[in-house]
Amino acid sequence: MTTKLTLSVDPSVIAKARRISKHRHISISTMFSNFIVFLEEESPLEQEMPPITRKVLEMSAKLPQVPADWNYKDELSDILSERYGVK
Numbered sequence: 001m002t003t004k005l006t007l008s009v010d011p012s013v014i015a016k017a018r019r020i021s022k023h024r025h026i027s028i029s030t031m032f033s034n035f036i037v038f039l040e041e042e043s044p045l046e047q048e049m050p051p052i053t054r055k056v057l058e059m060s061a062k063l064p065q066v067p068a069d070w071n072y073k074d075e076l077s078d079i080l081s082e083r084y085g086v087k
Contacts, residue, residue: 023075024064034062
């Protein structure tokens with residue numbers, strides 16, 4: 001069972017979350033859930049790491065692999081098309 005949660009988030013963070021979730025084919029709710037579970041399971045060794053190292057590990061944990069056929073140029077083109085209405 002899931003419960004709805006409302007968060008107050010900066011619009012730029014929402015836009016980033018939407019881009020990431022679209023790119024990784026995962027919902028924002030699932031990303032948030034995975035992040036919280038990861039924080040709770042964090043080992044003592046990771047807690048001793050520098051903050052920037054922990055942040056990078058947190059961001060990459062439990063995210064699906066990038067598809068082998070993914071092309072960053074296509075992704076960039078899609079983003080620019082959405083932003084500027086160019087096709």
